[in-house]
Amino acid sequence: MSEIKKIDEISMGDDNASFYKGRRVLITGGLGFIGSNLAARLVALGADVLLVDSLTPDSGGNLFNIDGIRHAVQVNVSDVRDASSMQYLVRDQQVMFNLAGQVSHVDSMRDPYTDLEINCRSQLSILEACRHHNPSVKVVFAGTRQIYGKPDVLPVTEEHLVRPIDVNGINKAAGEYYHLVYNNVFGVRSCALRLTNVYGPRQLLKHNRQGFIGWFIRLAVEDREIQLFGDGSQLRDFVYVDDVVNAFLLAGASDACNGEVFNVGGSGPVSLAELAKLLVEVAGTGRVRFADWPAERRAIDIGDFYADSSKFKRAVGWTGAVTLRDGLDRTVRYYRDHLSEYVETPLDTPPETP
């Protein structure tokens, strides 16, 4: 109750807590990490929620993610690459949270075409579907800080050059640009949130190719060793998934965001060593080990990265509310209760190389 009230106060003022009430909302990637957390919140706000997800193996889609809201949402299993299905599904939707994507950087370098199909071509076909069949929909796209590459200055603002360091980053940048062009040229109201390191319940833990933080959490929960390269002093910022859900809700309700991109990051820089130590402390399990940099990892390391989210704060009043300690605590508790829904590997299997 308090959490829902808080977002409504932020976004719409105390009295009118109902932007999403009865509203038809589509979430692509709706069974994934952020999508499912967003769905739960939208259900609580009284929205009419349609989740589209391909449930592709190795992606974050997981039916357990909507365990508590399964009968309160519609689920349509389909792939955003399936343009004709998307043409149908976007019709009559009022808000679309466009979160479906291929998020593994490693995979994008092994198979750049699949990444292109999902992160470029499908974004075009989703937007074409909106342009031709539902031009009044409001779209919020899940972008990524990856498109900035290795930063020139910190914290990174939206004025920083887009300089992706892998195919995934390039295709995500193109996907974001399409949204802005369809906003500006065709009037399909769209904006993009460039997310930094998001963590929390319902994140994929099966493998380590979708970012390190879920993997670190799994290692801690399984009482295994978290390996850090060098002295673990690289800085990052971390944002709890509920805060990201708030960000999407605010962006979806605000026409001030149309045609704009916004960083959505944590409240400040934290070193990987600090993160890992705090995680182990909160979990009461796991341990940290420092290892030498492998040359091939050193070569692709982007150094420190943390974002300046003040543009988004100015636009819609968003600010992160959940501290890193509190967020890690909630996350660890969630996985302690539900680990078997997220991990196929038995506990005693050697970990994949992070």
Next chain:
Amino acid sequence: MSEIKKIDEISMGDDNASFYKGRRVLITGGLGFIGSNLAARLVALGADVLLVDSLTPDSGGNLFNIDGIRHAVQVNVSDVRDASSMQYLVRDQQVMFNLAGQVSHVDSMRDPYTDLEINCRSQLSILEACRHHNPSVKVVFAGTRQIYGKPDVLPVTEEHLVRPIDVNGINKAAGEYYHLVYNNVFGVRSCALRLTNVYGPRQLLKHNRQGFIGWFIRLAVEDREIQLFGDGSQLRDFVYVDDVVNAFLLAGASDACNGEVFNVGGSGPVSLAELAKLLVEVAGTGRVRFADWPAERRAIDIGDFYADSSKFKRAVGWTGAVTLRDGLDRTVRYYRDHLSEYVETPLDTPPETP
């Protein structure tokens, strides 16, 4: 003798021994405007030249473009979208000038998928072919100033944000980024030249969807009316194709360019009204008419644009050598001699709306 010095001597008119002499060079889009001019120069320098072009209707490919060098080059008609042909064709090449592209902004908004296939997916498959079959090739990509969109500051340097205003600009940006990533990650040496408004002999004149300057030249040569919106005060910079050919040659011979992007523009801003008046004066035919801005054109106008090319000058010593008057004069003479090879429409047909 340094490599830069050697090239300076060659490209700036010295007949000394050549970096390109006997070198195997592939040009994608080799029957197009810039590609064919580059081919002629490479033949003169003694290179072993392979031209790949799809001769797609409406694109710039034109066999007449290589009329004088037809027996000195190899021509392979194939589309860069044909990944298996490209896999074969890149083998054993030492330098690739990667110029094939869909260049119509209008077409990209009507059919974004074709633009994506040519400007994104084909770039990936060309680079994958290099990565797997010829990793030692040096690649120079033809980028475009279009990726900057409407500039924040003038002149525009490479530090300006990439902010495309249409699908073509997005896909060209992605194509450029792929080259940089394949350079940085896979060691396929690549760089990109962001060209501004290039003009000269062998440019497409059939229609006006590939930029205004070729169209203006056609109108002048055909003694028709050049229509300018408003007072024609929008600034642009113009670069003659021989100077652009020099730019490609220098970039292809210099490893200092690897992983970098460079603006390649004209020597300074010129208003459209100045350009059109100079063109009419040089041609002795045509006339200029000022018209009110149509609302839909006003909406997509990017205002003034001109580039700062000093980064490229610092890297390889490039500078434009041909004045606008001289370049227009050479261009008009060329089309007076060969207009029927470039124009299918009889002289008395009403012009398409520019």
